Amino acid sequence: MSGFFSRLKQGLSRSTQKLNAALNHRFLDESALEDLEDALIAADLGPAVAARVIAGFRTSRFGRNVTTEEIQETLATEIARVLEPVAIPFEPDFSHRPHVCLVVGVNGVGKTTTIGKMSKWFRDQGKSVMMVAGDTFRAAAVEQLQVWGERTGAPVIAGKPGGDAAGLAFEGIKRARETGTDIVFVDTAGRLHNKGALMEELAKIIRVMKKFDDTAPHSVLLVLDATTGQNAIEQVRVFREMVNVTGLVVTKLDGSARGGIVVALAEAFKLPVHLVGVGEQVEDLRPFSARDYARGLVGGSGDLAARLVEGETEAR
Amino acid sequence: MGPSSLFESLSGKMSGVFEGLSKRGKLSEDDVAEAMREVRLAMLDADVALPVVRDFVNKVRERAVGHEVLESISPGQAVAKIVNDALIDALGGAGAVPLDLNAPAPVPILMVGLQGSGKTTTSGKIALRLSQRDRRKVLLASLDVQRPAAQLQLQQLAERAGVGSLPIVSGEGPVQIARRALDVGRREGYDVVILDTAGRLSIDEALMQEVRDVREATRPVETLLVVDAMTGQDAVNTAQRFNEAVGITGVVMSRMDGDARGGAALSMRAVTGAPIKLVGTGEKLEALEEFYPERVAGRILGLGDIAGLVERASETLDHEEGERVAKKMMAGKFDLDDYASQLRQINKMGSISGIMGMLPGMGKMKDILESKDADAVAIFRKHQAIISSMTKDERKTPAILKASRKKRIAAGSGTTVQDVNKLLKQFDDMSTMMKRINKMGLGGMKKMLSGLMSGAGPGGAPGGGFGGGGFPRR
Ligand SMILES: Nc1nc2c(ncn2[C@@H]2O[C@H](COP(=O)(O)OP(=O)(O)OP(=O)(O)O)[C@@H](O)[C@H]2O)c(=O)[nH]1
Ligand SMILES: Nc1nc2c(ncn2[C@@H]2O[C@H](COP(=O)(O)OP(=O)(O)OP(=O)(O)O)[C@@H](O)[C@H]2O)c(=O)[nH]1
Ligand SMILES: [Mg+2]
Ligand SMILES: [Mg+2]
Numbered sequence: 001m002s003g004f005f006s007r008l009k010q011g012l013s014r015s016t017q018k019l020n021a022a023l024n025h026r027f028l029d030e031s032a033l034e035d036l037e038d039a040l041i042a043a044d045l046g047p048a049v050a051a052r053v054i055a056g057f058r059t060s061r062f063g064r065n066v067t068t069e070e071i072q073e074t075l076a077t078e079i080a081r082v083l084e085p086v087a088i089p090f091e092p093d094f095s096h097r098p099h100v101c102l103v104v105g106v107n108g109v110g111k112t113t114t115i116g117k118m119s120k121w122f123r124d125q126g127k128s129v130m131m132v133a134g135d136t137f138r139a140a141a142v143e144q145l146q147v148w149g150e151r152t153g154a155p156v157i158a159g160k161p162g163g164d165a166a167g168l169a170f171e172g173i174k175r176a177r178e179t180g181t182d183i184v185f186v187d188t189a190g191r192l193h194n195k196g197a198l199m200e201e202l203a204k205i206i207r208v209m210k211k212f213d214d215t216a217p218h219s220v221l222l223v224l225d226a227t228t229g230q231n232a233i234e235q236v237r238v239f240r241e242m243v244n245v246t247g248l249v250v251t252k253l254d255g256s257a258r259g260g261i262v263v264a265l266a267e268a269f270k271l272p273v274h275l276v277g278v279g280e281q282v283e284d285l286r287p288f289s290a291r292d293y294a295r296g297l298v299g300g301s302g303d304l305a306a307r308l309v310e311g312e313t314e315a316r
Numbered sequence: 317m318g319p320s321s322l323f324e325s326l327s328g329k330m331s332g333v334f335e336g337l338s339k340r341g342k343l344s345e346d347d348v349a350e351a352m353r354e355v356r357l358a359m360l361d362a363d364v365a366l367p368v369v370r371d372f373v374n375k376v377r378e379r380a381v382g383h384e385v386l387e388s389i390s391p392g393q394a395v396a397k398i399v400n401d402a403l404i405d406a407l408g409g410a411g412a413v414p415l416d417l418n419a420p421a422p423v424p425i426l427m428v429g430l431q432g433s434g435k436t437t438t439s440g441k442i443a444l445r446l447s448q449r450d451r452r453k454v455l456l457a458s459l460d461v462q463r464p465a466a467q468l469q470l471q472q473l474a475e476r477a478g479v480g481s482l483p484i485v486s487g488e489g490p491v492q493i494a495r496r497a498l499d500v501g502r503r504e505g506y507d508v509v510i511l512d513t514a515g516r517l518s519i520d521e522a523l524m525q526e527v528r529d530v531r532e533a534t535r536p537v538e539t540l541l542v543v544d545a546m547t548g549q550d551a552v553n554t555a556q557r558f559n560e561a562v563g564i565t566g567v568v569m570s571r572m573d574g575d576a577r578g579g580a581a582l583s584m585r586a587v588t589g590a591p592i593k594l595v596g597t598g599e600k601l602e603a604l605e606e607f608y609p610e611r612v613a614g615r616i617l618g619l620g621d622i623a624g625l626v627e628r629a630s631e632t633l634d635h636e637e638g639e640r641v642a643k644k645m646m647a648g649k650f651d652l653d654d655y656a657s658q659l660r661q662i663n664k665m666g667s668i669s670g671i672m673g674m675l676p677g678m679g680k681m682k683d684i685l686e687s688k689d690a691d692a693v694a695i696f697r698k699h700q701a702i703i704s705s706m707t708k709d710e711r712k713t714p715a716i717l718k719a720s721r722k723k724r725i726a727a728g729s730g731t732t733v734q735d736v737n738k739l740l741k742q743f744d745d746m747s748t749m750m751k752r753i754n755k756m757g758l759g760g761m762k763k764m765l766s767g768l769m770s771g772a773g774p775g776g777a778p779g780g781g782f783g784g785g786g787f788p789r790r
Binding site: 038041042043044046047106107108109110137138139140143144146147148190192193194195196200203207210225227228229230231232234241242252254255256257258260261280 | 700
């Protein structure tokens, strides 16, 4: 397992190494809690959510001596509790034949790559997969998806550059129906949620899909980049209202960003988080697990928990 | 926005904090404390990285405590001015910093950053700008052997920009490509060679070493770190590691056309010390601008960016069209075509709450609108669809719309006859309102608008004055 989990382990072992058995505890007073809250803010939970998580922590641990492990465990449990309700696997309904999955998001978050990964994922489960190159705008977007088609053995439906994405989506679903394909992924051009005309274009893609199958799209996945800060909240709010997002995918968790905004999103929207991206390769996709995600978040602040204890010792 | 209006709105916010505090003299620690809490929160919400926020707040506190407050201004205004000035300073001081191309040709520019941050697009944008504005001969070269079709992407952008592009040779590594690019640059008399690299994580040792090797081999005059304006707290890690590895000479903030507050700009500047040189404001190659700290300061504090709004408005809105519609309105001859034209303009501007967010002092208004914004957008969208399914005659004279026509229009626009009726009813209301406004004259209209703003206008809908005609609500 690459990325996410090994990073977590690294974080844990590094912090354990740093610890001297005699020093690995700290008295949890106001200033310790403040430090912990800061750690959560630095992981992108946002000031308000971080304060709430710490409030839960305070009631159970305040005024006690705690070890680094204890801090990590309790904090992870606190966060996992928020994430658990949204940790819902991505389970397409193949009886639609095709299950139509529309993939949307702002620019550069990893939509096309995630489609490539998901195609492999379902082909490995013995499903037939088709991809539609609905990004007719960006330079070489079609060719990019075509490479993913070669890598995964899934056919790619593509049109002319600058062509009509909605028409192409219609064509793709039709082709998938004719060939009895289990699932079709429709890629879309990246678009910022505050651009009305581009959002309207997405709505049109959906309208046109419905002309072929009024139950489509069966899933609308919003892809989010883990490096994104507070703006992710606005992204989810607007995309959800405009195109009925059914679930989230969080990418780039193999990096140094902690993706803490997902905790805030889980609180605010309760939208399912299906999958996480942990690299650029075809196999770098994982189901979203509340527990692992929470540990990953705290893994970084695991170092932090260690520093918290060390800092206290130095100060003495 | 001129510094004075930013100052006014900032002090508006701060004076709220200082309500009831009327004493004069030196600012005390207590005077400043609450304002600093506000500033800290505003900055964290804007994604300024925590250590940077801490540092900034400490500096401002130092400057503010003991500051002599003059008789002419309130303590709130005094602190606001200190905060604003400090922020502009921290962002690099007023004015833009241009790219440095002072070196013998071909001048190498190296583009680096995380995956998907906008390097390739920005390479194309810089190439276009240098070739068109500065008449330089530019060569674009992609060293990205990682991402599928990355080299092709840059080649297509080079074609669009009308600049040279290094022929793609498969099997070459990044350093080899970079050397070849400089060779070609020398041989073919290019002024500038832009080296676009693959996206990489700052914790990926192997790839960071690779970009170090490229730098050694090419000695770039500018090494630009491209960063997404939506970046959160990780901005400090990224900035620090890239800076340590390759020595950043400048930062480009991409996607500033979004509604992120862009606090990453401050983090970047604080950590690298490198100036933010350019901002990306769209997907098109023309969408590249200089970075003006004094404009972004207000955005980070959540006080709006009037200058940006006005610029965007004047770029996207068709003024002649606006005036034409306004004249027809005043003459009581507003038809469905005119309404559709207004809807298009609203669309071009982006979401209404997005616009409100750019206005200082409109924070509250924005909150109210936000809950309804999506509704409004959905209605606008529906209306556009309905109108576009009408014939020309129907748009000119809606009165001819009878049941069969309505059915056809509903089917054509994916709506229901009920939706069509609703639109017609709202259009009717609008026309009536306009006629009334005409009778009232300008003075009467102002009175009505101020009524609307305080929520006491017709229907009590906030923002009801939008577009001059009262915009439709369900
Ligand atoms: N490290 C890492 N990189 C990723 C991950 N997912 C995607 N990427 C990279 O992010 C960059 C952008 O990915 P794309 O799939 O092109 O993103 P997109 O959303 O389709 O972009 P646009 O279509 O331009 O809006 C590429 O370099 C990908 O390799 C991930 O989970 N981890
Ligand atoms: N709205 C907007 N989109 C932008 C801007 N700059 C780049 N983009 C979009 O962001 C996406 C990613 O841009 P790229 O230039 O491919 O990013 P990159 O850093 O080269 O990506 P990798 O090579 O995969 O690391 C594309 O969809 C671009 O069109 C900008 O300023 N505004
Ligand atoms: Mg894409
Ligand atoms: Mg690129």
